Amino acid sequence: MAIVYERSRGLTETEMHFCPGCTHGVIHKLVAEVLEELDIIGSTIGVASVGCSAFAYNYFACDMQQAAHGRAPAVATGIKRVHPHLAVFTYQGDGDLAAIGTAEIVHAAMRGEKITAIFANNAIYGMTGGQMAPTTLLGQKSTTSPQGRQKEMHGSPIRMAEMLATLDGCVYTERVMVADPASIAKAKRAIKKAFTLQLSGAGFTMVELLSTCPTNWGLSPVEAVGWLKENLVPCYPLGVYADKAEQKEATR
Amino acid sequence: MAKELWKGNEAVAEAAIRAGCRFFFGYPITPQNEIPEYFSRHMPEHDGVFLQAESEVAAINMAYGAAGCGARVMTSSSSPGISLKQEGISYMAGAELPVVIVNMMRGGPGLGSIAPAQSDYFQATRGGGNGDYRTVVLAPATIQEMTDLTQEAFDIADIYRIPVLIVADGMIGQMMEAVEWKQPKPRKLPKKSWATDGTKGKREHNIISSLFIDPKDCTLHNHRLQQKHDLITQHEIRFEEYLTDDAEILFVAYGTTARICQAAVLRLREAGVKAGVFRPISLWPFPEKELYDCANRAGVKAVLCAEMSMGQMIDDVKIALGGSKSVHFFGTGGGTCPTPAELTKAAQDALEGV
Numbered sequence: 001m002a003i004v005y006e007r008s009r010g011l012t013e014t015e016m017h018f019c020p021g022c023t024h025g026v027i028h029k030l031v032a033e034v035l036e037e038l039d040i041i042g043s044t045i046g047v048a049s050v051g052c053s054a055f056a057y058n059y060f061a062c063d064m065q066q067a068a069h070g071r072a073p074a075v076a077t078g079i080k081r082v083h084p085h086l087a088v089f090t091y092q093g094d095g096d097l098a099a100i101g102t103a104e105i106v107h108a109a110m111r112g113e114k115i116t117a118i119f120a121n122n123a124i125y126g127m128t129g130g131q132m133a134p135t136t137l138l139g140q141k142s143t144t145s146p147q148g149r150q151k152e153m154h155g156s157p158i159r160m161a162e163m164l165a166t167l168d169g170c171v172y173t174e175r176v177m178v179a180d181p182a183s184i185a186k187a188k189r190a191i192k193k194a195f196t197l198q199l200s201g202a203g204f205t206m207v208e209l210l211s212t213c214p215t216n217w218g219l220s221p222v223e224a225v226g227w228l229k230e231n232l233v234p235c236y237p238l239g240v241y242a243d244k245a246e247q248k249e250a251t252r
Numbered sequence: 253m254a255k256e257l258w259k260g261n262e263a264v265a266e267a268a269i270r271a272g273c274r275f276f277f278g279y280p281i282t283p284q285n286e287i288p289e290y291f292s293r294h295m296p297e298h299d300g301v302f303l304q305a306e307s308e309v310a311a312i313n314m315a316y317g318a319a320g321c322g323a324r325v326m327t328s329s330s331s332p333g334i335s336l337k338q339e340g341i342s343y344m345a346g347a348e349l350p351v352v353i354v355n356m357m358r359g360g361p362g363l364g365s366i367a368p369a370q371s372d373y374f375q376a377t378r379g380g381g382n383g384d385y386r387t388v389v390l391a392p393a394t395i396q397e398m399t400d401l402t403q404e405a406f407d408i409a410d411i412y413r414i415p416v417l418i419v420a421d422g423m424i425g426q427m428m429e430a431v432e433w434k435q436p437k438p439r440k441l442p443k444k445s446w447a448t449d450g451t452k453g454k455r456e457h458n459i460i461s462s463l464f465i466d467p468k469d470c471t472l473h474n475h476r477l478q479q480k481h482d483l484i485t486q487h488e489i490r491f492e493e494y495l496t497d498d499a500e501i502l503f504v505a506y507g508t509t510a511r512i513c514q515a516a517v518l519r520l521r522e523a524g525v526k527a528g529v530f531r532p533i534s535l536w537p538f539p540e541k542e543l544y545d546c547a548n549r550a551g552v553k554a555v556l557c558a559e560m561s562m563g564q565m566i567d568d569v570k571i572a573l574g575g576s577k578s579v580h581f582f583g584t585g586g587g588t589c590p591t592p593a594e595l596t597k598a599a600q601d602a603l604e605g606v
Contacts, residue, residue, distance in 0.1 A: 012457070042453040047317070048461075057459045063448035065320045066461035068343050071313035074305065078317025078325070079448065081275060081301045086450050104313070107306035 008032035010041050014058045021221020023178045023211040024052055027120055028059050030178075030188045031089070034195055035062060044087040045079050047072040049101070051093040052126040060091075070101025073108035076115045087199060089116040094135040095125045098158050105164070105206075112169025112203035116194045119160060119206055122213040123232060130216030134158040137235055142216070157235055161208040165242035171203035173241045177210040177233065179225045202245040210236055255430040260395045260420065261286035263431055264354055266294070267402035268326045270433065273352070274300035275325040277314035279307055279333060282366045283422035284356035287328040308333040312340030312353075319349040320460035322447030324406055328354035330422070331372050332363060335380060341415050342381025345477070346462025350409030352402070353387075354418045356425035359587030367587030368421035368508060373564035376419050377536040384474055386481045388416040388488060389535040391506045395429040401533075403436040410441045412484055419535065421560065423508045423589065481537075490533035491542050495521070499528030500551050501599045504543065504569050504579075505558040506532050509590060513558055516595035526551065527599055535565070540572040547577050554602040556580045558595055560588075580605070 007013070010032025018024045035041045041062050048056035050069035057064035067075040072090035080088045090097075097105050097119050105117060124142055125131040132142040132149055135157050139148040161173040172194055176187040187209055194205035210232045212224035219227055258266070265287050268276070276295060278288035288304060295302040305311035311327050318325040329337060334355045344351050357372045359365035376389045388408050392398035398420060405416040448458050464470035494514055496502060501520065503513040510531040520527035530546050532539050547555050555577045557566040562585045569579050582598035584590050 041451070043450045045321070045448045045450065054463060055465075057461055061451075061457055063451055063458045064460070065317060065448055066347070066459070066463050067316070068313060068339055071309065071316075071340070074310040074313035075317035075320070077303070077310075078275070078277065078314035078319075079321055080317075081303060081314070082318045082321040082323045083449060103306055104310055107310065 008036050010035040010061050011059055012061050016059060017055055018052065019215040021212065021214040021224055022052070024120060026178045026184060027118065027209050027211060028056070030184070030191050031091070031118055032060060033188065034192045037192065038195055038199070040087045040195070044089065045083065047076045047079070047088070047090045049090065049092040049096040051096050053091050053093050053096065053120065054127065056091045070096050070099070071104055072096065072101065073104040073113070073115070073117065077108055077111070077113050080113060080115055084114070087116070087195060089118055089195070091118045092120070093126065094119070094121045094123065094133045098134045098160050105160070106167070109164045109167045109170040109204040109206070112171070114198050114201055114203060116198045117206040118191065119208045120211045121208055121236065122211045124213050124216050126213045126216055137231060159236060161206065161241045164206060169203050170206070170242050171244040172197050172205040173208065175208040175210065175236055175238050175241065177228060177238060179210070179228050197245050200245070253432050253434070255432050257428050258395055258431040259286060259426070259428045260398060261356065261425040262290045263395050263399050264402055264418065265290035267399040268352065268406070269294060269298055269300070271324065271403040271406045271436070273324040273326045273406065274298060275318045275323045276300070276302050277305050277311040277318070277325070277327050279305050279311050279329065281330045281333040283358055283425050284328050284330045284354065286425070287354060308336035309339065312337040315351050316340055316344055316347070316349060319344065319351045320347070320448050322444035322449060326352045326354065328356070330356045330358045331360050331369070334372060334375065338375070338380035341387060342379065342383055342385060343462045344415045345381070345385035345387060346383060347460050348413035349415065349460065350413055351415045352405045352409055352418065353415060354420070357419060357421040359585070365587035366422065368423035368589055369560050369585070369587050370421060370507060370509060371561035371564065371585060372419065373535065373559070373561060376417050377538070377568070385477065386536055388414060388484060389419055390416065390490070391419050391533060391535050392424065393507050393510050393531065395424060395427070396431050398424060399431055400434060407439045407441065408488060411439065412480055414480065414484070419507070421508050485537040488534060489537050489539045489542065491539040492531045492533060493546060494529040494531065496528035496530060496546055498526050498551055500553045501525060501527045501603050502547055502552050502555050503527065503529040503558055503595070503599070504555060504565070505529060506535060506565065509558050509560050512590055512592055513595055515592040516599060519592055519596045520599055525599065525603065538568045538572065543569065543572040544574065544576065547573055552577070553606045554580060556582060556599055556602045558582045558590060558598070560584050560590070
């Protein structure tokens, strides 16, 4: 019998801890498949962060380091400077990357650090139980914004893909979603492009993936996917925000 | 080998390069700026990497990443910057990463002053970060000793997989002294088979982590770390005694203060008072037994702990002496150094108070 689908070799056989319907598992799978397709599982070092992404080091089959909250891009910088020929990626959530780790991600991008940031944005702190994140939507209720996020009090959602795109060292950012087969296929293409650009030495790359948190959103997995499309996408438009490697090619 | 005149901050950087350090991540702060500046000039000559980070926080985490790859790596700062590095140092201790960290101490608390101080003793020896951990803390008193200890620091870090702090102060960092570059005694270093350098499809993945989510695992991890700490305490204690054989007044001091105490000892001896200095070189592990033995020799009438702080190492001195001797104290805080005259008087007062 022909095998039509199997677990990527880029993943270990460790059972994941994610809640039912959470899309972290999908994103892990996509990254793992890209590592396998590019044949770089043995020459990649990943950096897990803090949050639901903390255990990523158990799931990816490549060498892994676990970083302090928000510091994954700095840890990845240290790794890449020692091993400039290996692929290095961070796997971070929105609390980690867009709140406590803002300085680290901005400066890694500014330096044009040749790493890939896999940024899962579900607009909430998942691991700690559903607190407000800088990415939480206006009006969205969380355990620390029980009346809903208010602009006057908390400011407006932060758009990292757009922000980092303004930096010269950041050669590629794209925002995708993992909400249905078509968008998941597109997300994988973005991840593959980011890794390919990194390996070509182009500069800093980031893929922002809008993802679900059914548990802390208080929705069923199916409802969560619908909520993502109806609410997250209008605030966080999908698309490519930086693609400077191609621009360079075009102007040559 | 001929002696050369070196500034402390530059000498510690050069010593690191000679010890095989090829990765340095830092951030400017006075009075240690010549360290990153020296690396920025000379790392390229050795195909090494100097990187100025966006913060001390980022620098220590870059060092974490590089050390996790098995590289010899250093970062440096001064007191307020070391405070920012404490999170990373705790993670390094938890993940058992060999890193050498230099602290050219200045006055505190807060922004304090930029002048020499020793008020980070608690932070260095007790750990300013969270959790049960230790870092080896080496406190040189001269630039020569600092260069010698730098090689030692990297070896200790590699042998035990532990962060090692070299703590000096703005005085040692900023002054110039004669240095003779010595050939270090080679120590047997373990292979870094734990490092993340790509599986190459030939082994299971390596993981650098301080996370042990199951409390049973974390408890085991802590016990294992403690065994390591015990081993270090058995093997890595360093101290020096100066004219202690017949001393009736015994100074206990480290680093810059110990040197000033030596000047006071000579003055006291000229005046007919037999004085000596016990100088801990490793602040952790602290030379407890050695200090006890020294302070409890027949002739010792009084013990005087002197620090450029309001009294931090004195806790360890008291623990070491276990009530066998009363401990007098002389301290200067905030960035001023004691004078030989002040220390001489403090010693005379201590003897009179016996």
